[in-house]
Every structure is written in structure tokens, then in C-alpha cells.
Amino acid sequence: MEDRELIRKIKSLKDVKPGHDWVGLTKQDLLGVEEPQFNWLALNWRPALTGLVLSLALVGGLLGLIRFGQEPVLVEEEPETLVAEYSPLMLLEDSLVDLKGQIVDFKAQIGERSSSSTNRNQQALEIQEVVNNIRELTRNIEEVDREKVLASLSDEIEEAGEEVKMVFLESELNDLKDQAEKGLLSEEKMLELLEVDNLYQSEDYEGAFWRLMELIN
């Protein structure tokens, strides 16, 4: 059996999830009812996004260099001794590790966001763009990384990129459910929320994301 097939089988166990009601009740038992809070998102979102976009641009630039056949860069620390040969692929690996860190930071910032933010639609679009860039980037890595040296790192970056969207989706869904419980959503919005939630539960995350964008627009 190929690893890919094995991993597909393993991932079928992702369907193992706790009941919706249990999740809500347990949270309520544990933490009680949350007080509404001021939204700091506008203050902390932008730097994380900017850092991530810069890292993406840097990695993109390096990939360009490699694709056009850049010769290895020689790093000479002492005149007589060649200390290290730093290949573009090694530089790329370092940059990818940084990029992964930026994605993780960005994901954490999204996870900390709270309700009542303005410009949610804009934020969703920015996330979509970042995720698209990450997808394209990992495809390009596969092209230059023929020895599969970076395959695992590249997979992790792609996965982290997809998780960014998931965290945004989950965070928005939770905020909207809170609003629904407090009776702050119209009947029409409630129905739309139900539809998004159904898509989310059936793991159509792409569909849920776009439906959510329509809802918060």
C-alpha cells in the first residue's frame, strides 16, 4: 500500500467528532457565559498579515532564482577555508521555516479575534488571497524540489495555510452562533448561518467559507 493511500485511510477517522451539544454545554460548564468584549482585531491583525505577505514574497523570489538556474552561493567566512556551501535550496528551506512561523503567528491572531469587527468581508478576502498564494507557492516548490528534500516542509506549509482559513471560519461561526443565541440575528441571517454550519459540518469548508462571506457581507 502506498503511503498516500494509507494516509487517506487514516484521515477517514477525522469524522470522529464530539456532539455539537456536548461541545457547547461543556464549554458553558467550564467557562460560563462570556462577556462581550472590545475587539482588538483591527490593531493586531495587520502586522501579522504584513509579515506573512512579506515572507511569501521572499520565498517567491527565491523560488524564481532557483527556477532560473542560480548557481550555488558560496559563503566564505575565512580566506583560506571554505566553511560552507549555501545552496539556494538551503536558503529556500530557511525561508520556508520562517514562512511557516509567520503562518502560525497569523493563524494565532485570527484565532484571537472576536465579534463585532467591521471589514470582515475584506479580511475574508485577504485570507483567501493568502491561502491561494500559499497553494501556488507549494506547487512551485514541488517543481524545483525534485529530490523531495522540502516535501515534508512544503506539506506542512500548505496544511498550515489551509488551517488559517479554517480558524477564520470557526472563529466567525462561533461569533455568529453567540450572536444568534443572544437573539441578535434576523431570521433570514439565522437560516443562512444554519446553511453555513451544515456545509461546515459536512466538511465542505470551501463552500462554507464562501457562504459565510455572503452572510457577513
Next chain:
Amino acid sequence: MNPRKHFGHVYDVQVTKIYRYIRLKVNSREVAEDITAQVFERGWLVYREGLDPDSHRPEVKNLKALLYQLARHAIADYYRVESRREVVYLGDRDLPEESSNLPEKAAKQEEMNTILGALNKINSDYQDLIIQRYLNGLSLEEIAGQSGRSIGAVKTALHRAREALKQELGQ
């Protein structure tokens, strides 16, 4: 950020993963729910104590790692009582509720139980690696950090875990 709010967000993101990690090691939804609730209760307590300057407990830097650590201990405690041993099996209620197509649902359940049966036969360390990496999406760095191993050692162990799983699946 308000600690309650922060913990609440961590709960939202991690509860399914921690539950899944536990459910795949115990043979009932109810037991998995009880243990998961205990893990988060304990995590909330440890997290709050870490924020209290008068407490001897250090501040929790990585809540996710703490929750996995607590889950591992809770499962070990569960099996320590009366030297329990269980064959873990998924029932109807573990499957997605939306699926109304019965043959499809049965096939899915069979596939899930086959892989789970094999997973439960490999050693516990390999089980953890497979669940954390492929089901809960932890990075190699995160797994290495939690287990105190190098990334290279984690990669090697993951490879062995996959091979062990294939062997159990009869491939």
C-alpha cells in the same frame, strides 16, 4: 486578552482534536466525552494558576501542548484502573449525522473500524504519532517539542509507525 476568552478560543479550536485523540483510544463516546471534559477542566485550572503571581506554578506557554499532555495522562489513568483493556470500536453515533445513505454509511464505518483496529494494535507511541500528525495536523516541530525528540527522530518514528500500520492492515 482576557484569560477566559483566550482559553475559550483554545477550547473552540482544540476540543474536537483532543476528543478525537481520546476517543480513538477508549471504547465509548461517553467515556471519551468525560475524559475530554476533565482534560479541559484541568487545563483551565493549570492555566489560571500559571497566571497567578502568588502561585508556585509557572505560566503555561503552550496550551495546546499542555492539553495533549493532560490527555495522555488521563488515558493512562483510565487504563490503570483495574488494569482495563479495551478493544476500541466506533459505533453509529461516531459517524457524521448528515450521511443518510445507509450502504455508504456502513462502508464508511467498516473502513473506519478497520483502520482503527489496526491503529490500536501498533504501539502506543506510534498511535500518538499517527493521530497527532495525520488526524490532528500537528507539525513535526510541535510533535518533536512535545515528545522531546529531534525532528529527524520524529520523521523516522513516523515512517516506522506507517510501516507498522501497513503491516497490521495486512499489506
